[in-house]
Amino acid sequence: MKYFSFLLLTLFLLPLILYAAQSEYVFFILTQGYPYKQIGFSSRKHEEVCLKFGDKVRIEDEYVRGNITWFRCYREPYFFYLPEGFIVKKATGIHYDSHGNIKIGKEIVDKRNALPVLYRPNDLIPVPLRYSAEGYENRVLLLRKEAEEIFSRMIEDAEKDGVKIRILSAFRSAQYQSYLYYNSIKKRGVLQDSVAKPGHSEHQLGTTCDLTTDEINNVLSQDFENTCAYQWLKEHISYYGVSLSYPKYKERVTGYKYESWHYRYWGKARWEYYQRKYGLFLSR
Ligand SMILES: [Zn+2]
Secondary structure: OHHHHHHHHHHHHHHHHHHHHHOEEEEEOOOOOEEHHHOOOEOOOHHHOEEOOOOEEEEEEEEEEOOEEEEEEEEOOEEEEEEHHHEEEOOOOOOEOOOOOEOOOOOOOOOOOOOOOOOOOOOEEEOOHHHEOOOOOOOOOEEEHHHHHHHHHHHHHHHHOOOOOEEEEOOOOHHHHHHHHHHHHHHHOOOOOOOOOOOOOHHHHOOEEEEEOHHHOOOOOHHHHHOHHHHHHHHHHHHHOEEEOOOOOOHHHHOOOOOOOEEEEOOHHHHHHHHHHHOOOOOO
16 A cells, blocks of 8 residues: 555656746736737737736746747746746745845845845835935935935935935836836847846845936936045945945946946945944944
8 A cells, every 4th residue: 555655656746746846937027918929929829928017927948049048938828938038037035024024135136136026115215305316306216214214314424525415216116127127128129238127126125226416417327436426425335334236347246237326225234333343324
């Protein structure tokens, strides 16, 4: 009897386990539903395959054609093919705190690692209007409470030194990111590298800001590096637990082009370290 059960297990369960291990879930990330024929080719009935942001699809196989990786996907009841640029892998190893947020500074998000595409921190608060870049007053900027306090404090402190820093962009949901991403694909093709893939942007964390200043008419520009605001940040950000995410000459490490305007807050542990070490933070 024991032998029979073992045989049953081997015959029926093992192939199932192996099959599950082979197939992998990903999420479709373009903004609207697209009949599959618009983005690739389908085995059959392609008009009926209409995907929308966040739809879960199962990966069955992958192969490279030219310099694009394609995935054979399955979503009840059809098989179809999607290029790699239109899907994002399921996030793994994510630990949430008791409030359902990922601990600040513990979020791994880069070209390889994605956040859950539907993740939105639940402690987002609006940034006071006076810290928004002029001309962008209609844009509601959201940051996680702790990050809002830090960026506000940093901007106030810079102002005391006669330097004006303003925020252009803060939290972005992965869904909003997908608009930016798709627009960039339309302009530059699927291999574009100017806009982060949805789920792979630090803006989704709610702890990251794009900064600007009057000196460059409050635009988002690489010229930010030539401003007093940039210089001030360079000298002071570490005391606030903030850092420049994509520094110059580090493209091979970060996977992103240099962005003089993009700053991420890494959590209290970092600035407390600097506070202990130098006794500078918040004591000005
Ligand atoms: Zn940015």
